[in-house]
Amino acid sequence: MDLILPQIDWLPLAPILPVAIGGLAVLVGDLFFPAGRKNLNAILSLASLALSIFVSIRLWGVVRFSINDALVLDRFGLFFFLVIALVSLLTVLLSMGYLDENTPDQGEYYSLVLFSTLGMMLMASGGDLVVIFLGLETLSLALYTLSGFRRAELRSNESALKYLLLGAFASGFFLYGIALIYGATGTTVLRRVAAFLADGKSHGPLLVIGGGLLLVGFGFKVASVPFHMWTPDVYEGAPTSVTAFMIAGTKAAAFAAFLRVFLFALPTLHIQWSAVIWVLAVLTMTLGNLVALVQNNVKRMLAYSSIAHAGYVLVAVVAGGSSGATSVLFYLVAYALMNLGAFAAIIALQGHGQELLFLGDYAGLGFRRPALAACMALFMFSLAGIPPTAGFMGKLYIFSAALEAHYPGLAVIGVLNSVVSVYFYLRLIVIMYMSEPAAERPPVPRSAPAVLAVGMSALGTLQIGLFPARLLDLARQSIAALGK
């Protein structure tokens, strides 16, 4: 049998390669870095991510298809490369504050972060359902391990196992969906699926069910109700830095693939499934916010809040069209910044010592660590959607997309939800600024990288909140390029 090797155009791989090579380099380099200098791992990771960002910026505007259309280089993909690499960069920074110098296995940790980043990038740029699946698996496998990184802790183990089992389940759905779509259209390449459907051929139940199964798979990854059950436990148990990475990165990658598949390849299916997504969006927002109201554990609160935010993004997905898709991109950036910022602030506030898990632990921090607490407050206001922050602008675009697409009911439910969410986000601020600490806590050593991550996120949150035009233009260009 002749194996026909496809022509490989390396250009679409250019932003991904630094990450892959960086991951391998960290794995090898860790053997040679002397004990006590283990932060070289992190620095190597930062360098490879920075290189990837640089390449992505240079490639902006280039459109290429590689490996038989299995990999696509376009503005849409590049936009997500930038988002994902930025998320990863911030994650490495805040991890430097979380893992102390003596934490063993730092090489594994950072290389897993990079491999997971690689998976996210594959998902964002996959032009073939199989590549998207590969990306999904690469990302998930790395994250399964990372969430169990604190081996000695029961919660961390539980988190990893739960994530593995449910993640595998979701992968099954996803794969089955791919198989059905292949059965219906004879291909898994998105471009050809789109061409097949554009011919006006009637798509039978196979395709509709296949699309539904993909929806389930994506639903798991973006933690949409009713596929959200794993989220709070996994996010709570995983190391805080990993939780931050999962919350911001996985969601961005999953929505990237979601948009590419549903808006570009299966636009007709999108119309059929949008009633279902409408319901999912409402349930996801409402459940996330209502349950977050009663959480006392900050990580769990942010986990439920991330579910609610997935709901807001789903609102934009339902709205569809270029406005809807643009607002998804915009929102994901805002979302990533404010969540990473919040987690970075948690890490910077707690240092390596005792974890600040419960709301009560934050009492009085507003005046003991004024700068960090002010940033934390900023992230909370942003998550609540109060101007002038990125979160507000993101919601503004999402709800205007919903109104433009004539979904006023959805928009009303969305904004009412964000009023509910104000309560629990402000609760953290109330505790930081308006209640006295129960006991004096020993001062914690300051971690410069984590503080840097907080600062970068805070600047970004404000910048996008005050001058959103530039990011919006980028998002618009990315969407316009999709499918060309």
Add this chain to the structure above:
Amino acid sequence: MSQTSGPILSLLILLPLLGAILLALVEGARESLIKRLALAISGLDFLLSVIVYARFDPAVAGMQFVERAPWISSIGSSYLLGVDGISLPLLLLTTFLSPVAILASFSGIGGRVKGFMICMLLLQSGMIGVFLALDLVLFYVFWEGMLIPMYFLIGIWGGPRRVYATLKFVLYTMAGSVLMLLAMIALAFLHRGATGRLTFDLLELIGGPIPYQAQLWLFAAFALAFAIKVPMFPFHTWLPDAHVEAPTAGSVLLAGVLLKMGTYGFLRFALPLFPRAAAAFSPLISVLAVVGILYGALVSMAQDDLKRLVAYSSVSHMGFVMLGIFAMNLQAVEGSILQMVNHGLSTGALFLLVGMIYERRHTRMIEEFGGLSRVLPRFALCFLVVTMSSIGLPGLNGFVGEFLILAGTFRVHKGFAVLAAIGIILAAVYMLWMWQRVMWGEIRRPENLGLGDLGRREMAILVPIILLILWIGLSPNHLLRKMDASVSQLLGQIAGAPRAELALPLRGSGLQVPRSRLARIAYPIFKSEPSANNRGPFNSELGTRNLF
């Protein structure tokens, strides 16, 4: 629309903002430096606004000092500021009350001065922005963003139930305003559907062809947001809590400026954008306003806490403002705008006075006082003037505003005017009764004997307010004349083709309110059957068309 060169309005907003950043860099322990800096910045902002007032051209109906810069061009939103005869008095009120409130906070904050002053300056910046923004998105950003410093002011420096009060305040306001945000977006899309241009520019949106059914919904959303802020009965329940718990400066700005944002919102946005819906809603809103006037007054009578009493009296006074706005004629609307300023001054001063007495006695319960006029003569004098201003004694500012509102309302609906007039009587009852219980009689508590009278700083806070109260009371025309053109234009926008009762000239009862050329025709205001020969053609120079 006049274009001027200097970005003076941006400066007005930026100055306190930069001041807040400057304060953040000062070491927190240097409290007196921080206080002085905050006062200086805030005072400088006031001087800037006085320049705006002086250079404001009363003959121009449209926006002046307009500044426009691209902001989020892809959704049609721009950085657009401007001031007209409606926002000018409120702008001045804001810049005037802010330094007063800062000066009042030189004592009695109890720590964390730096944070307090930063919040005050941010709040000032946000409040000014609300009154100057002419782009809907920009307005919303200021409107909501301003919640953040107020949230901290009440939550950190407030009384024992401050957390409850501040959350209630934020949640109430948010709940109202998010729907307004949706209505703004929907309005922009409707306008795009009709004209093909997506814009959030208020001046462009006014007069757009919005279908009646849509107007009703959109007006309702806007009205809800503004009614909560005013607050109108039955959305007022956050107000007493927020006022009672807020620190003195917070109460002053809350009553003096924040409440005005609601009424200003009606005038600036809800009425001109949705004129037909406004007309349809006006009976309902007028009834609620009257209910608010009477309810607020009656509840005030039953209060034993001074601050709570003043808070409920705000509900009553703001009812007057709402009634005047929805009478939709020249006197009533101008009276409302004037009354917003009056209420800001008199209620602001009342909160300051209550704060001063609280600092001395650490209680606000009326029963704890009595006979204070003997030990605190200066305090008594100031308190008396302010109380009288709040009641609406002729010669002081409150009278002019209430009189214009009642006179204007009387033309449209006699019943409402009569009921509202009862509110004035009730105001006299609860205010005078309060004054009597606090200031007169025997000193029943030995603690009250040793109280010190107002100091120099306290007089410096109160005297400017009292001078303004007298100035507006004796010659209201300075302010009124600046409003004429803009209010006439607004009424034209509301009415489309103006109706007779919308803009009748007013003259009589010793209170001359010349409308420059408008008032050429003698017209007795209390004449019950205006005959046709009393109505004359309007001077078209003021933007209204000939009526008959």
